[in-house]
Structures are given as C-alpha cells and as structure tokens.
Amino acid sequence: MIIGILFCLLLLLALTFSIQKSRFFKIRSIPKSWIWMAFSLKLIAALTLTSIYTYYYQNRSQADIYKYYDDAVVLKKAHQDKSDxxxxxxxPENMQSESFRHSLSQTLHWDLSTTYLINDNRTLIRLNYLLLYLSGEFYFFHLLFFCTLSFLGSIALFRFFNANSSLPSQLIFIVVFGVPSLLFWSSALLKESILLFTLGFFLLFAQKVFIKNQLKFLPLFIVFLFLSFTVKIYVFLALAIPLLLYLISQRLSIKKQKAAYSIIGISLIALFFSLKNKLLITLKEKLIDFKAIAEAANAGSQIYMPTYENLSELIQLIPLALYNVLIHPLIPPKWSLLSSVAAMEHLFLVGILVLPIIAFKKQTKQLPFFWFCISFVLILSCLIGLSTPVLGAIVRYKVPLIPFYLIALLTFVNLNKIPLLKKLK
Structure with a gap:
C-alpha cells in the first residue's frame, strides 16, 4: 500500500506541474481555477461511483469498477515467480502457452460469452495488470490513474470543440465538464474513462493533422487511431464517416468536395451490401446476449426491443432504437436513485431543444460541424438502441454522444437572447 500511496502522490505532483506549466492546459479565457475545478469534479464523481458500487450495490464480481481490477490481481498472483x-x-491468444491459459481459468471476465469485433475486457484487465506493479494493489491509484486519463481526454475534446465551434470557450468547457452523467460514468475505473481519453486525443490530433496540416502530430494520430480499436470500437465506427466527411469539407474546395462525396457514397453503398449480413448478425447476437444477461440478473430496467431476423426488420426498428436512447430515459421502467437522477438530466437535455426555436441564430459557416456532431449522435444512438435492451446500460453507453449533442444544439442559439448563457460570451 505504501508504494501505491507514493505513486498517487507522484501522479498528482506530475499533474499539478503539467497544469501550471504545460501549453496543453493554457487556454485563453479559461482560468486555471476552472481547470482545477474540472479535475476535482471528476475525482469526486469517481469516488462517488466507487462508493455506490461498494456500499449500495455489493456484488463485487459483477461491478465493472472492480471486475477488471480483480481479474488483474488474480493474474498477477498466478504469475508470481513466472516472469515469462x-x-x-x-x-495474441494463439501465442499464449498452456501454462498461461491455465492462469486465465481463474479469471471471471477475460473471456466474454460472445465477442463482438474485439474483446475490450482484456484491454482493461491488461492495463490494470500493468498498473499493479506500481500500485502494490492499492486500488485508489488505479482509480486516480483512470480519472486522470479521463480528465486529459476531456481537455483534448474541449480543445477540439473549441477549435471547430463558434461557441464561447467557457460554454464549451461547461458542456464538456459539467454534464452529470458524463462526469459520473467516465471518471472511474471503467471503459468509458479510457474511451474518453482515446476519443478526445484522436479527434484533437485528427484536427491538427488534417485541418491544420501539422504533420508532426501524425505519429500521435496513428497511435490514437490504433488505441481506438482497443475499447468500445463501435463508438469509433459511428464516428468514422461523419469525421471523414467533415475533414473533407474543411480541406477541399466545393467542386472537389462533390467528387469526394460521390466516391465515398458509392464506396459506402458497396461496403454496406458486402457487410450487411455481418452487421445484422453482430447487432442481433449482442441484443440476444444482452437480453439473456439481463434476464439472468433480473435487471429492473429492461425495455422493449424485439429481435430482428433480417435487414428490413432492423431498419423498421431504427425509430424505436432512437426513442429508447434519446427519449426513454425520461420514463424509466423502474425508479431508483440512479434512474431518477438520469431522468432529471434527460428532462434538461430534451427541454433545451426549445432554445434554437425561441432564440434561433443562423450559422451557415458552422453547418459542416453541426452535421458532423449530429450525424455521430444519430449513428451511435442507432447502434446502442439496436443492441441494448436495458435502459440503465443505455444511460451509461450514451454518455460519449452528449457533448456532441449539446454543441450541435447550441450552435444555432442566439446567446444574447438567453440571459444565463449571455454571461459566458
């Protein structure tokens, strides 16, 4: 434990020095006190979530904040005196020895019942396994490390939004750091923390390389492109086409854009018809698997999402999928503390749809960025809704799209007509 506490102090010291000295944290119109407040909120959120899943939901083996860490501890103990x-x-699995496979038999979450594209459980277990050699099995160091990664990714995401949106910097900062569910689910020892870290830097380096033409960042872009395939890959699949189209809109002339869009459109149609069966099977299997897990666990927030047998049935269910993700959290099937908080937040997210109506502002130059954000929101909502029949899971899985939704919505709001938002200009 002592070595874990020591590394916690070293991590906090390194973060303090970086915030004070690094250009990454020097943001015009954002005081350093705001940055410290943002990190503090993330740490409080991480501790709150950990407390809830420690003292309220006490099934540690099924709690995501513990299960990857616990499996890593099992592996480390099994590997004592066996450095190989x-x-x-x-x-890769085909290069692992029989002795190693035997050590895996003691884990609970290394293997999934069904794997979709990539087993990202192993990403979390491997990362925790590495950290154990620094933490001395002091859990708080792992929590602090994940919280720090999430914080850095959030700063990177803010910088990406700030470089591409016309909204005031302070408003963008609040959008990125002030949404309760985003804070709550993406600050602890969860996949969402790694996702936010990867997503933020992936977008930031994409903007620097392909819009600003700063090729010195190309190696870092490639690194984060690779990392994007290691956790929640469906988020980056949902992001790929909107981002590609947005980058084209920023780099090419109108005439060249039309040609590029035509080529991409034809390619996407061909790709879709060649992979449609694989897509259908993957979504269907995940839905069936999720239903089985939910029924076995007697999940109280199961919602209606029928199984589909063909592409036509899947397309017909898209409106229901969007409803389940974007509207249904307002009326959870079973009320609890977490579902009530989620419902209140969702009431706010739906309610602010009125802002562009009562205070509309024309923003022609911002249309490409708006379509990038809203396309990502809709595609990701479809993927989540078509594969997730549990509302509690949907509330958690949808947190990456919330800042994109808010940025897209606020783009067309005349802030001068909204007294509270006017102060942020």
Missing part, C-alpha cells in the same frame, strides 16, 4: 507469463499477457 508476464509478457504473454500482452500477446
């Missing part, structure tokens, strides 16, 4: 097994933890 350490390296096998990071090798």
């Amino acid at each position: 097994l350490f390296w096998e933890t990071f090798l």
Whole structure:
C-alpha cells in the first residue's frame, strides 16, 4: 500500500506541474481555477461511483469498477515467480502457452460469452495488470490513474470543440465538464474513462493533422487511431464517416468536395451490401446476449426491443432504437436513485431543444460541424438502441454522444437572447 500511496502522490505532483506549466492546459479565457475545478469534479464523481458500487450495490464480481481490477490481481498472483507469463499477457491468444491459459481459468471476465469485433475486457484487465506493479494493489491509484486519463481526454475534446465551434470557450468547457452523467460514468475505473481519453486525443490530433496540416502530430494520430480499436470500437465506427466527411469539407474546395462525396457514397453503398449480413448478425447476437444477461440478473430496467431476423426488420426498428436512447430515459421502467437522477438530466437535455426555436441564430459557416456532431449522435444512438435492451446500460453507453449533442444544439442559439448563457460570451 505504501508504494501505491507514493505513486498517487507522484501522479498528482506530475499533474499539478503539467497544469501550471504545460501549453496543453493554457487556454485563453479559461482560468486555471476552472481547470482545477474540472479535475476535482471528476475525482469526486469517481469516488462517488466507487462508493455506490461498494456500499449500495455489493456484488463485487459483477461491478465493472472492480471486475477488471480483480481479474488483474488474480493474474498477477498466478504469475508470481513466472516472469515469462508476464509478457504473454500482452500477446495474441494463439501465442499464449498452456501454462498461461491455465492462469486465465481463474479469471471471471477475460473471456466474454460472445465477442463482438474485439474483446475490450482484456484491454482493461491488461492495463490494470500493468498498473499493479506500481500500485502494490492499492486500488485508489488505479482509480486516480483512470480519472486522470479521463480528465486529459476531456481537455483534448474541449480543445477540439473549441477549435471547430463558434461557441464561447467557457460554454464549451461547461458542456464538456459539467454534464452529470458524463462526469459520473467516465471518471472511474471503467471503459468509458479510457474511451474518453482515446476519443478526445484522436479527434484533437485528427484536427491538427488534417485541418491544420501539422504533420508532426501524425505519429500521435496513428497511435490514437490504433488505441481506438482497443475499447468500445463501435463508438469509433459511428464516428468514422461523419469525421471523414467533415475533414473533407474543411480541406477541399466545393467542386472537389462533390467528387469526394460521390466516391465515398458509392464506396459506402458497396461496403454496406458486402457487410450487411455481418452487421445484422453482430447487432442481433449482442441484443440476444444482452437480453439473456439481463434476464439472468433480473435487471429492473429492461425495455422493449424485439429481435430482428433480417435487414428490413432492423431498419423498421431504427425509430424505436432512437426513442429508447434519446427519449426513454425520461420514463424509466423502474425508479431508483440512479434512474431518477438520469431522468432529471434527460428532462434538461430534451427541454433545451426549445432554445434554437425561441432564440434561433443562423450559422451557415458552422453547418459542416453541426452535421458532423449530429450525424455521430444519430449513428451511435442507432447502434446502442439496436443492441441494448436495458435502459440503465443505455444511460451509461450514451454518455460519449452528449457533448456532441449539446454543441450541435447550441450552435444555432442566439446567446444574447438567453440571459444565463449571455454571461459566458
């Protein structure tokens, strides 16, 4: 534990020095006190979530904030005095020895019942496994490390939005750091923390390389492109086409854009028809698997999403999928503390749709960025809604799209007509 506490102090010291000295944290119109407040909120959110899943929901083996850490501890203990097994933890399955596979038999979450594209459980277990050699099994160090990654990713996401949106910097900062569910679900020892870290830097380096033409950042873009395939890959699949179209709109002339869009459109149609069966099977299997898990666990927030057998049925269910993700959290099937808080937040998210109506502002130059944000929101909502029949899981899975939704919506709001928002100009 002592070594874990020491590394916690070193991590906090490094973060303090970076915030004070690094250009990454020097943001015009954003005081350093705001940045410290943002990190404090993330840490409080991480501790709150950990407390809830420690003292309220007490099934540790099924709690995501513990299960990857616990499996990593099991592996580390199984690998004591066997240094060769350490390296096998990071090798592909076909390169692992029988001795290593035996150590895996003691874990609960290394293997999934069904794997969709990539097993991102292993990403979290491997990362925690590495951190154990620094933490001395002091859990708070892992929590602080994940919280720091999420914080850095949020700063990167803010910088991306700030470089591409016409909204005031302070308003963008509040959007990125002030949404309760985004804070709550993306600050602890969860996949969402790694996702936010990867997503933020992936977008920031894409903007620097392809819009600003700063090729020195190309290696970092490639690194985060690779990392995007290691956790919640469906988020980056939902992002790929909107981002590609947005980058084209920023780099090419109108005439060249039309040609590029035509080529991409034809390519997407061909790709869709060649992969449609794979897409259908993947979404269907995930839905069936999720239903089985929810029924076995007697999940109280199961919602209606029928199984589909063909592409036509899937397309017909898209409106229901969008409803389940964008509207249904307002009326959870079973009320609890978490569902009540989520419903109140969702009431706000739906309610502010009135702002562009009562205070509309024409923003022609911002249309490409608006379509980028809203396309990502809709595509990701479809993927989540078509594969997730549990409202509690939907509330958590949808947190990456919330800042994009708010940025898109607020783009067309005349802030001068909204007294509260006018102060942020």
